[in-house]
Amino acid sequence: MLDKIGIAKRIAQEVRDGMYINLGIGIPTLVANYIPKNIHVVLQSENGLLGIGPFPKEHEVDADLINAGKQTVTMMPGSALFSSADSFGMIRSGKVDLTILGAMEVSENGDIANWKVPGKMVKGMGGAMDLVASAKNIIVAMQHCSKDGASKLLKKCTLPITGLRCVKKIVSDMAVLNVLPDGGFRLLERAPGVSVEQIKNATAGKLVVDGEIPEMKI
Amino acid sequence: MLDKIGIAKRIAQEVRDGMYINLGIGIPTLVANYIPKNIHVVLQSENGLLGIGPFPKEHEVDADLINAGKQTVTMMPGSALFSSADSFGMIRSGKVDLTILGAMEVSENGDIANWKVPGKMVKGMGGAMDLVASAKNIIVAMQHCSKDGASKLLKKCTLPITGLRCVKKIVSDMAVLNVLPDGGFRLLERAPGVSVEQIKNATAGKLVVDGEIPEMKI
Amino acid sequence: MIDKRVASAQEAIQDISDNATLMIGGFGLCGLPENLITALLKKGVKGLTCISNNAGVDDFGIGLLLKTRQVKKMISSYVGENEEFERQLLSGELEVELIPQGTLAERCRAGGAGIPAFFTPAGVGTEVAEGKETRVFNGKTYLMEHWLRADFSFVKAWKGDYSGNLIYRGTARNFNPMMATAGKITIAEVEELVPVGELDPNQIHTPGIFVHRIFQGKDYEKRIEQRTVSI
Amino acid sequence: MIDKRVASAQEAIQDISDNATLMIGGFGLCGLPENLITALLKKGVKGLTCISNNAGVDDFGIGLLLKTRQVKKMISSYVGENEEFERQLLSGELEVELIPQGTLAERCRAGGAGIPAFFTPAGVGTEVAEGKETRVFNGKTYLMEHWLRADFSFVKAWKGDYSGNLIYRGTARNFNPMMATAGKITIAEVEELVPVGELDPNQIHTPGIFVHRIFQGKDYEKRIEQRTVSI
Numbered sequence: 001m002l003d004k005i006g007i008a009k010r011i012a013q014e015v016r017d018g019m020y021i022n023l024g025i026g027i028p029t030l031v032a033n034y035i036p037k038n039i040h041v042v043l044q045s046e047n048g049l050l051g052i053g054p055f056p057k058e059h060e061v062d063a064d065l066i067n068a069g070k071q072t073v074t075m076m077p078g079s080a081l082f083s084s085a086d087s088f089g090m091i092r093s094g095k096v097d098l099t100i101l102g103a104m105e106v107s108e109n110g111d112i113a114n115w116k117v118p119g120k121m122v123k124g125m126g127g128a129m130d131l132v133a134s135a136k137n138i139i140v141a142m143q144h145c146s147k148d149g150a151s152k153l154l155k156k157c158t159l160p161i162t163g164l165r166c167v168k169k170i171v172s173d174m175a176v177l178n179v180l181p182d183g184g185f186r187l188l189e190r191a192p193g194v195s196v197e198q199i200k201n202a203t204a205g206k207l208v209v210d211g212e213i214p215e216m217k218i
Numbered sequence: 219m220l221d222k223i224g225i226a227k228r229i230a231q232e233v234r235d236g237m238y239i240n241l242g243i244g245i246p247t248l249v250a251n252y253i254p255k256n257i258h259v260v261l262q263s264e265n266g267l268l269g270i271g272p273f274p275k276e277h278e279v280d281a282d283l284i285n286a287g288k289q290t291v292t293m294m295p296g297s298a299l300f301s302s303a304d305s306f307g308m309i310r311s312g313k314v315d316l317t318i319l320g321a322m323e324v325s326e327n328g329d330i331a332n333w334k335v336p337g338k339m340v341k342g343m344g345g346a347m348d349l350v351a352s353a354k355n356i357i358v359a360m361q362h363c364s365k366d367g368a369s370k371l372l373k374k375c376t377l378p379i380t381g382l383r384c385v386k387k388i389v390s391d392m393a394v395l396n397v398l399p400d401g402g403f404r405l406l407e408r409a410p411g412v413s414v415e416q417i418k419n420a421t422a423g424k425l426v427v428d429g430e431i432p433e434m435k436i
Numbered sequence: 437m438i439d440k441r442v443a444s445a446q447e448a449i450q451d452i453s454d455n456a457t458l459m460i461g462g463f464g465l466c467g468l469p470e471n472l473i474t475a476l477l478k479k480g481v482k483g484l485t486c487i488s489n490n491a492g493v494d495d496f497g498i499g500l501l502l503k504t505r506q507v508k509k510m511i512s513s514y515v516g517e518n519e520e521f522e523r524q525l526l527s528g529e530l531e532v533e534l535i536p537q538g539t540l541a542e543r544c545r546a547g548g549a550g551i552p553a554f555f556t557p558a559g560v561g562t563e564v565a566e567g568k569e570t571r572v573f574n575g576k577t578y579l580m581e582h583w584l585r586a587d588f589s590f591v592k593a594w595k596g597d598y599s600g601n602l603i604y605r606g607t608a609r610n611f612n613p614m615m616a617t618a619g620k621i622t623i624a625e626v627e628e629l630v631p632v633g634e635l636d637p638n639q640i641h642t643p644g645i646f647v648h649r650i651f652q653g654k655d656y657e658k659r660i661e662q663r664t665v666s667i
Numbered sequence: 668m669i670d671k672r673v674a675s676a677q678e679a680i681q682d683i684s685d686n687a688t689l690m691i692g693g694f695g696l697c698g699l700p701e702n703l704i705t706a707l708l709k710k711g712v713k714g715l716t717c718i719s720n721n722a723g724v725d726d727f728g729i730g731l732l733l734k735t736r737q738v739k740k741m742i743s744s745y746v747g748e749n750e751e752f753e754r755q756l757l758s759g760e761l762e763v764e765l766i767p768q769g770t771l772a773e774r775c776r777a778g779g780a781g782i783p784a785f786f787t788p789a790g791v792g793t794e795v796a797e798g799k800e801t802r803v804f805n806g807k808t809y810l811m812e813h814w815l816r817a818d819f820s821f822v823k824a825w826k827g828d829y830s831g832n833l834i835y836r837g838t839a840r841n842f843n844p845m846m847a848t849a850g851k852i853t854i855a856e857v858e859e860l861v862p863v864g865e866l867d868p869n870q871i872h873t874p875g876i877f878v879h880r881i882f883q884g885k886d887y888e889k890r891i892e893q894r895t896v897s898i
Contacts, residue, residue, distance in 0.1 A: 018669050020876050040669055042830075042876070046537065047463045048607045050874050055666040063466065063658035064594075064606035070464040071664035077864030078668050078830045080874035081606060083613045083641075084463065084489070085545040085780075088538030092556065092781020093848065095876045111561075121525070122534065123516035129564060130538030133557035134781055164561035236438050238645050258438055260599075260645070264768065265694045266838045268643050273897040281697065281889035282825075282837035288695040289895035295633030296437050296599045298643035299837060301844045301872075302694065302720070303549075303776040306769030310550025310787065311617065313645045329792075339756070340765065341747035347795060348769030351788035352550055382792035542782070551773070552804035554785040573783035573813075582804075605869060638836060639870050 002173045002191045002218075007141050009034045009218045011100055011171050014139055020044055022091070022131060024101030025069040027141040031100055042076075044096055046087050046127040051079030068127065088127070092134045099135035101128065103142045103167070105157045108205035110167040110179040112140065113159035125162060132163030144172035144202045151204035153177070153185055175199045176216060177207075184208045189216045220391045220409045220436075225359050227252045227436045229318055229389050232357055238262055240309070240349060242319030243287040245359040249318055260294075262314055264305050264345040269297030286345065306345070310352045317353035319346065321360045321385070323375045326423035328385040328397040330358065331377035343380065350381030362390035362420045369422035371395070371403055393417045394434060395425075402426045407434045437632045440600040440650045445475035448623045448649045452588055454481050455508070459544065459586040459615040460488040460498060464661045467608030468497050469592040471625045471653035477504060487511040487584060489540060489611050491521050496659045505529070511584075513537035517661070536564060539581055541614055546583035548617020548646065553582045589619025592653070593642070596626035597633075600647030601640045609641065616642045625653035668863045671831040671881045676706035679854045679880045683819055685712050686739070690775065690817040690846040691719040691729060695892045698839030699728050700823040702856045702884035708735060718742040718815060720771060720842050722752050727890045733761070742815075744768035748892070767795060770812055772845060777814035779848020779877065784813050820850025823884070824873070827857035828864075831878030832871045840872065847873045856884040 002010065004027050012034035015021065019041045023029050032043060032052075043052040045067040052067055053074035060074060067073045090096060105113040112132055115125040132138060145151055153170065170177045176189040184206040187199060190213050200207055220228065222245050230252035233239065237259045241247050250261060250270075261270040263285040270285055271292035278292060285291045308314060323331040330350055333343040350356060363369055371388065388395045394407040402424040405417060408431050418425055442448045449472060452458075462468035476484075477500055484507050491510050492499035501507050502520050509531040515521055524530035535543070536558040546554055555578035559565050569580040591612040594605035602624055604612055616622050624642075629652035673679045680703060683689075693699035707715075708731055715738050722741050723730035732738050733751050740762040746752055755761035766774070767789040777785055786809035790796050800811040822843040825836035833855055835843055847853050855873075860883035 020669075042669060044876070045607070047466075047610050049868075050876055051868070055664045057667075058665050061660070061663060061665060062606060063660050064608040066464060066466050066607055066660075066662070070466070070661040072660060072662065073664075075868055076668075078828060078832060078866075078875065079868040080832050080871040080876075081604075081609060081868045082871075082874055084537065084541035084610050085614045086874075088541050089776075089780030089848065090874070090876055091538060092558075093779050094781065095848075121522050124512060124514035124534045125536050125564075126514040127537035129536035129562060130556075130558040133560060161562045238438075260438060262645070263838070265697075265841050267637075268645055269637070273895045275898075276896050279891070279894060279896060280837060281891050282839040284695060284697050284838055284891075284893070288697070288892040290891060290893065291895075293637055294437075296597060296601060296635075296644065297637040298601050298640040298645075299637045299835075299840060300640075300643055302768065302772035302841050303845045304643075306772050307545075307549030307617065308643070308645055309769060310789075311548050312550065313617075339753050342743060342745035342765045343767050343795070344745040345768035347767035347793060348787075348789040351791060379793045542780070546785075549773070551785050551787060552807075552809055553802075554777075554782050556782060571784075576783075578783055603869075638834075 001194060005030060006218055007171050007173060010176065010216055011139055011141055015039060015041055019097040020095060021098045022046065022096050026102050028100040028102060029069065046091065048082050048084055048087050049079060051076040088130050091130055094134060094136050096135060097137060099131050099138045100141060101131065103140045105152050105154055105159050106140055106167050106170055107154050107157045108185055109183045110165040111157050112162050112167050113157040115162050116160040128162050132166045138167050139169045139171060140167050142170065142172050144174040151202055153203045153205050155205045174202055180208060187213050189214055191216055219412060223248060224436055225389050225391060228394065228434055229357055229359055233257060233259055237315040238313060239316045240264065240314050244320045246318040246320060247287060264309065266300050266302055266305050267297060269294040306348050309348055312352060312354050314353060315355060317349050317356045318359060319349065321358045323370050323372055323377050324358055324385050324388055325372050325375045326403055327401045328383040329375050330380050330385050331375040333380050334378040346380050350384045356385050357387045357389060358385050360388065360390050362392040369420050371421045371423050373423045392420055398426060405431050407432055409434055438599050440644065440647055441598050442649045442651050444651060445471040445625065448472065448651055449475050449479060452481055455483040456481065456587045457485040458487065459589040459619055460486055461591040461610065461612035461615045463489050463610035465497050465659045467592050467610050467612055469590040469625050470656055472590040472623060473497065473500060476501060476506065482506050483508045485509040485511065487586060489513050489537065491515040491518050493517050493661065494520050511535060513540050541611060543581055543584040544611065544614035544618045547585040548614060551583060553580050555580055584618060586619045589615045589622040591616045591622065591624050593624055593626045595628045595630060595635060596624055596650050597630050597635050599632050600624060600644030600650050601635050602642035602647065603635060603639060604641050613642050616646045621648045622646055623649045625651055627653065627656060668830050670829050671875065671878055672829050673880045673882050675882060676702040676856065679703065679882055680706050680710060683712055686714040687712065687818045688716040690820040690850055691717055692822040692841065692843035692846045694720050694838065694841035696723065696728050696890045698823050698841050698843055700821040700856050701887055703821040703854060704728065704731060707732060707737065713737050714739045716740040716742065718817060720744050720768065722746040722749050724748050724892065725751050742766060744771050772842060774812055774815040775842065775845035775849045778816040779845060782814060784811050786811055815849060817850045820846045820853040822847045822853065822855050824855055824857045826859045826861060826866060827855055827881050828861050828866050830863050831855060831875030831881050832866050833873035833878065834866060834870060835872050844873050847877045852879045853877055854880045856882055858884065858887060
């Protein structure tokens with residue numbers, strides 16, 4: 001089973017040179033740490049920044065420079081600043097090549113639920129609905145099962161939906177899976193030490209296992 | 219009868235302190251020359267400039283600084299530059315207080331025609347349709363009659379329309395008139411030496427003459 | 437030059453009445469019109485509808501206005517990080533309308549650009565779409581969303597001039613430029629107020645035509661929500 | 668840093684084929700991508716649909732492409748000042764679609780902002796409204812207009828960096844920023860091309876994400892259409 005850093009490392013392997021990438025809060029933010037040095041990408045923050053740099057040193061902290069998670073950040077050379085309207089304009093028009101975000105549930109046709117749990121205080125969807133409705137390529141970072149062992153890869157989402165038919169790939173603590181165009185999770189890789197059988201048992205939605213399933217290389 | 223400069227001078231009297239104003243090509247552009255010095259206004263050019271200054275001196279000419287009539291201009295202190303989308307955004311949202319433009323015909327309900335003459339090469343509406351559809355306050359500068367003596371203040375426009383029910387006031391070579399909310403041109407002032415009778419004869423649309431009509435003071 | 441200067445935040449907001457609709461710029465605690473929020477607190481107007489991406493924290497930003505029960509309704513995209521907010525929401529004292537962030541930004545932009553409605557893909561198939569018109573363009577489904585406008589917009593800029601031209605700094609820009617365009621009355625507070633002619637016309641983010649009143653703010657705290665440093 | 672540099676206008680347009688749809692920035696002759704237009708002339712591609720506010724004059728700007736009969740259709744707001752244009756239009760060799768200037772600007776902006784349609788008051792009651800859906804919001808009638816997108820967008824900026832960030836100058840900004848966002852492939856020519864890090868992130872008008880190729884233009888003529896001076 002992968003820990004959070006393992007998931008982030010595996011997702012980092014999906015990153016290609018020249019990509020503009022939006023990273024959600026949590027595990028997705030960690031992905032930035034594991035992108036190989038020879039791959040040049042630009043990180044987008046939906047509050048109005050292209051070219052997020054590392055967290056600042058103490059003396060560099062600037063209250064006017066935060067990411068979408070409200071963390072203080074720095075800018076890379078070649079950064080650009082813009083308004084929230086312009087930011088979501090570039091998101092909606094498909095200029096962001098890759099969106100990585102967390103999920104509470106994903107259905108076998110690619111629906112995602114990640115903003116609201118009935119009975120709990122609703123904090124809001126932030127930019128998640130805009131991102132999932134427009135991104136060309138969405139990778140979800142998630143736990144395969146809830147703490148009580150229930151699968152989060154479902155036939156249909158039980159939680160309120162964030163977006164329809166948008167997830168392309170999932171990297172969970174147990175596996176890497178594609179969402180097939182006609183529905184179903186196609187198993188691509190197993191986490192180290194996890195068997196296909198374990199993944200089958202942990203996946204409530206339709207799982208497609210075709211041939212030998214390799215173990216992830218991290 | 220007023221000449222072009224007379225019309226421009228009379229329209230300049232309509233300008234109030236603090237106004238943002240868009241001036242069309244031709245007579246409207248001349249209005250800027252007759253705004254009293256103690257009245258502070260900002261001129262908008264729809265190609266992306268607030269704060270049009272005087273024409274440049276020869277050594278100040280800058281190809282990157284033109285007005286909507288493609289004439290070289292200068293900027294006033296406090297000018298701002300922006301895109302055409304932002305420019306028409308401010309026009310559509312009613313931030314421009316006064317729009318002054320020319321017309322070929324105006325109807326008694328305030329319709330305006332000023333962009334197309336059937337049988338002649340059509341050059342395009344430019345920004346005129348956006349301006350007339352959104353401006354809070356439109357003053358038209360025009361000749362009361364065509365060269366062959368036909369009235370241009372009509373019951374209904376005969377030429378293709380630029381915008382509906384938008385003209386508030388007309389300053390012609392013969393008169394100043396309001397367009398009444400329920401239709402009809404209300405005569406407000408006569409040009410020097412022009413009689414009410416002459417204006418009646420030159421106005422094909424409904425003319426409302428109420429009480430004594432003063433002569434313009436220019 | 438059209439002079440938009442007022443002496444203080446108090447003077448700037450003197451004609452705001454109970455039940456006004458306000459847009460308040462900022463993302464999290466970044467780019468907040470701190471002086472105007474403080475002046476609202478002092479004035480004590482009630483029943484406000486606040487359009488702002490977030491609702492502040494318990495003791496800063498719009499959170500302060502929640503504490504004093506001046507806010508009737510929040511229109512936001514994300515309202516976490518605020519216990520008083522949660523209490524008022526659960527008790528029914530506070531109405532909340534949640535809007536996807538990009539839709540919120542675009543609805544403000546539309547308000548200031550004279551576009552009464554537009555189509556966006558955000559929220560299709562979700563509860564955000566309930567009761568809204570949908571339409572398919574090129575095989576993809578979109579929702580129709582309407583413009584937002586406010587009685588007053590509060591914006592915070594880095595520099596401004598006497599005629600209301602504004603320049604923002606860093607990610608403190610966020611919602612401020614669109615909100616500046618969508619207020620019937622837009623009030624700008626700036627860290628540095630300069631005479632007309634000192635700002636480069638080519639670098640202005642919000643042209644003065646959108647700004648009705650401007651003043652230099654004071655005592656900016658610029659609270660940081662998540663101070664995150666690398667060693 | 669993502670390096671978007673190409674060596675020349677020729678290299679930048681090498682994959683443009685006949686019948687492509689192009690957006691070309693500029694207002695009148697101001698802010699025109701002169702080098703890209705010249706390269707198109709040399710390449711000789713035909714059947715082009717050009718979306719540009721104007722059509723140039725007989726011997727400058729898009730007028731040059733009209734002379735060589737490379738343009739099949741113009742989508743513009745104003746096309747005066749061009750005799751060859753008039754001749755081709757009257758003879759039926761050239762198609763023309765005239766669009767109100769603000770609608771043209773907003774349709775390009777919508778294309779680059781992922782908004783497939785929006786409502787505008789411009790053109791209501793005129794022949795521009797023929798065949799278009801109208802709708803009443805708050806008692807006022809609006810037309811529904813659709814986004815515009817292009818196979819290639821040509822834009823001209825003052826300064827740009829290797830990763831495609833752009834700064835325009837004066838009123839040469841005009842349609843360039845929206846067109847930059849609405850091209851499947853956006854090509855920028857700049858008067859000064861600088862290494863990444865030399866432009867202030869706060870002053871960038873077009874973020875590099877919208878620009879696919881960039882080069883430093885040469886021999887800018889910057890023709891003036893109406894040289895008007897005061898004495």
